Amino acid sequence: MKETIRLAFKSLKHDTKKTRAYFLFQIFISIVICICCHFCADRGIYIQNIPEYAYEVYIIPGTSSAIQSFPPPAMFSMILIFTVSMLGFYAYRFIYQEQSKKIAIFRIGGVSTGKIILFLLSYLFPIILLAIITGVVVGFILVQVLNYGIFSFSQVAYPGMQLSVEAIFSTIIILFVQAIYYIVLTLGFVHRNQIKDVLTYSNSGNDLSDARIKQEVKSFRIIISFVGVAIVMYFLTISGNDLNSNLLFGCLAIGIATKPLIKDILISILERIKRKRYYTKTNGYFGLSFATSNLIKCYSLILILSILYQFSSCLIVFFNDNFVDLSISSALFLMATLTVMISIGFQLLTEAKQKKKEYFELFRIGKTNNDIKRIINYDLSAFLFGTYLVSMIIPCVMFGRALFDGLIHIELVMIVVGVYSIELIILYFVVKKGYYHIVKSDT
Amino acid sequence: MANIIEARGLSKRYKIDEETFTQALSNVDIDIEQGEFACIMGPSGSGKSTLISILSTIDRPTRGKLSLDGKSNIEMQYDLSAFRYENLGFVFQNLSLLDEYTVFENIALPVLMMKGKSEELKHRVEELANKIGIGKLLEKQPTECSGGEQQRIAIARALVNNPKILVADEPTGNLDSITIDEIMHVFNSLNREGTTILMVTHDCYLASYSDRMLYLKDGQIIDEIKKQTLSQDEYFYKITDITSKHSI
Numbered sequence: 001m002k003e004t005i006r007l008a009f010k011s012l013k014h015d016t017k018k019t020r021a022y023f024l025f026q027i028f029i030s031i032v033i034c035i036c037c038h039f040c041a042d043r044g045i046y047i048q049n050i051p052e053y054a055y056e057v058y059i060i061p062g063t064s065s066a067i068q069s070f071p072p073p074a075m076f077s078m079i080l081i082f083t084v085s086m087l088g089f090y091a092y093r094f095i096y097q098e099q100s101k102k103i104a105i106f107r108i109g110g111v112s113t114g115k116i117i118l119f120l121l122s123y124l125f126p127i128i129l130l131a132i133i134t135g136v137v138v139g140f141i142l143v144q145v146l147n148y149g150i151f152s153f154s155q156v157a158y159p160g161m162q163l164s165v166e167a168i169f170s171t172i173i174i175l176f177v178q179a180i181y182y183i184v185l186t187l188g189f190v191h192r193n194q195i196k197d198v199l200t201y202s203n204s205g206n207d208l209s210d211a212r213i214k215q216e217v218k219s220f221r222i223i224i225s226f227v228g229v230a231i232v233m234y235f236l237t238i239s240g241n242d243l244n245s246n247l248l249f250g251c252l253a254i255g256i257a258t259k260p261l262i263k264d265i266l267i268s269i270l271e272r273i274k275r276k277r278y279y280t281k282t283n284g285y286f287g288l289s290f291a292t293s294n295l296i297k298c299y300s301l302i303l304i305l306s307i308l309y310q311f312s313s314c315l316i317v318f319f320n321d322n323f324v325d326l327s328i329s330s331a332l333f334l335m336a337t338l339t340v341m342i343s344i345g346f347q348l349l350t351e352a353k354q355k356k357k358e359y360f361e362l363f364r365i366g367k368t369n370n371d372i373k374r375i376i377n378y379d380l381s382a383f384l385f386g387t388y389l390v391s392m393i394i395p396c397v398m399f400g401r402a403l404f405d406g407l408i409h410i411e412l413v414m415i416v417v418g419v420y421s422i423e424l425i426i427l428y429f430v431v432k433k434g435y436y437h438i439v440k441s442d443t
Numbered sequence: 444m445a446n447i448i449e450a451r452g453l454s455k456r457y458k459i460d461e462e463t464f465t466q467a468l469s470n471v472d473i474d475i476e477q478g479e480f481a482c483i484m485g486p487s488g489s490g491k492s493t494l495i496s497i498l499s500t501i502d503r504p505t506r507g508k509l510s511l512d513g514k515s516n517i518e519m520q521y522d523l524s525a526f527r528y529e530n531l532g533f534v535f536q537n538l539s540l541l542d543e544y545t546v547f548e549n550i551a552l553p554v555l556m557m558k559g560k561s562e563e564l565k566h567r568v569e570e571l572a573n574k575i576g577i578g579k580l581l582e583k584q585p586t587e588c589s590g591g592e593q594q595r596i597a598i599a600r601a602l603v604n605n606p607k608i609l610v611a612d613e614p615t616g617n618l619d620s621i622t623i624d625e626i627m628h629v630f631n632s633l634n635r636e637g638t639t640i641l642m643v644t645h646d647c648y649l650a651s652y653s654d655r656m657l658y659l660k661d662g663q664i665i666d667e668i669k670k671q672t673l674s675q676d677e678y679f680y681k682i683t684d685i686t687s688k689h690s691i
Contacts, residue, residue, distance in 0.1 A: 003559040007548070014543030105539050108501070109553030110528025110604065119556070 030135020532601030
């Protein structure tokens with residue numbers, strides 16, 4: 001055991017540069033969780049504790065109005081906490097991809113699964129612990145700064161630094177649950193490690209027995225998905241005009257409905273498109289950067305991004321009459337979009353590692369650096385443009401109607417869309433550079 | 444002599460997409476005796492890597508029975524790690540050395556992880572390293588070693604548990620001819636000491652170091668030749684004849 005931990009630490013010391021991105025992302029996740037926990041602690045009044053303040057539900061014109069007991073930004077914070085905790089998976093998977101060769105070597109040498117898990121946990125423990133401590137401290141300071149700023153601008157007397165026991169306690173609990181989630185993920189990763197794929201050059205396709213099982217559950221999955229949508233839609237109908245309920249059930253409905261359907265229907269269409277190879281500018285290699293098995297993961301991220309973007313931008317645009325709302329909604333908007341975009345970045349770079357073999361073959365048959373860059377550019381730009389379009393559907397409809405009714409300012413909508421577009425463009429350039437670097441590194 | 448590897452009716456089928464399947468292996472029967480040096484040859488896509496993956500427990504057959512050292516493939520699954528640890532050593536073309544560890548740690552890795560550091564392990568690694576000519580490199584990093592030396596390190600790691608079977612998939616990949624000879628002499632000396640060796644290669648010269656060559660095409664063993672009393676040159680020419688005959 002002692003020797004396994006020593007080897008893990010030695011490995012971590014060697015990989016400091018490689019794990020830096022993951023370390024920073026884990027800090028960011030911890031900051032987001034800490035801030036969001038403060039936003040929704042004490043029924044959302046920690047930050048928003050300005051006297052005689054209450055949230056009104058956004059009501060579609062012509063219907064009745066009501067006073068909301070739980071602020072929508074606090075509700076959104078809860079959703080964000082849950083999502084961000086889960087999104088750590090993508091960065092973790094990126095780190096695991098780095099370790100897959102090592103795990104395969106251990107497994108082939110007859111090292112037991114328990115020892116491999118101990119190795120991986122020892123490897124990640126210092127990174128996660130340090131990132132969590134840093135994140136919580138920075139998050140707490142940022143909350144105090146934000147709180148001070150809100151009180152200053154609202155011209156309300158600042159009551160001094162406040163400590164919400166509920167916020168700190170829930171932050172620690174959530175990060176603890178996240179750590180357990182990582183342990184479970186580690187178990188899964190070790191079991192799924194394919195020695196054959198990592199250590200040999202063979203890549204023949206899917207095992208027939210696996211394919212048969214997938215085929216058998218396909219129709220069952222589609223039925224389950226429709227049943228799930230029906231149940232969620234029922235609750236959505238009975239929840240009435242309550243924005244929180246709509247927000248929660250809306251997210252659930254979209255998630256349950258589309259993931260299996262996309263997996264079984266859209267993926268096969270995409271595969272056919274890829275096979276046609278009519279994209280002449282990349283000599284038929286358009287789509288090479290994406291494995292079909294990964295499309296579903298990318299799709300999940302696009303879905304999460306579009307949902308979070310849509311609701312956070314709605315919070316900004318519809319609750320802009322108060323500076324407190326606007327500040328909190330803007331902070332939530334930035335945290336939500338940035339977290340998911342970084343996760344998308346990690347997902348794409350993980351795929352770059354998996355696609356190394358294909359690009360290696362392209363180099364071998366004489367493709368130049370420019371050809372490879374062109375393929376990557378086309379693939380990434382198509383993917384991110386698709387992401388942009390999907391996430392714009394609902395805001396276009398909602399903002400369009402609200403603008404028509406004179407409920408919101410066009411300037412605010414433009415700022416939100418502009419910031420989001422800039423974030424995506426930055427993501428494109430960062431991922432493009434990283435993708436090419438990974439593909440090129442072993443050739 | 445008793446068979447250490449016995450396979451009956453091994454088949455492996457892969458699904459490429461909704462309509463296409465690849466039959467990588469079909470109904471392969473194979474017996475490898477204890478202490479034998481067997482070699483599997485065949486053109487690209489003939490299924491030799493799939494066969495060696497199945498015979499070495501890395502992959503599972505779609506159909507068929509496999510027995511290694513008297514244990515069936517179902518019995519092995521109960522504790523595959525322990526079975527590999529006690530019985531199998533692997534050498535790949537893709538060297539699979541870890542740059543962050545010293546040569547000593549790379550060789551001793553499985554034992555270090557499972558049993559920890561000990562004087563006995565130190566002696567075992569030193570003895571092994573001296574035997575295959577890398578005794579002076581133990582404190583170096585793999586990146587400081589030449590291609591041939593790195594391959595020897597990989598071989599030493601495969602042998603550190605004293606396995607009964609050594610599995611080698613294209614073990615001399617991109618090495619020069621002098622280093623190839625040296626590596627093959629190491630294999631021969633290990634084989635003389637009783638280690639069963641199962642090697643996959645497309646190189647007739649490498650195959651001429653073995654006792655028996657099995658020729659695989661379209662997922663089936665279609666030819667076989669034993670060295671027996673032949674000299675290495677005669678054996679080499681016979682292997683060349685067979686590969687030429689089947690590649691037409």
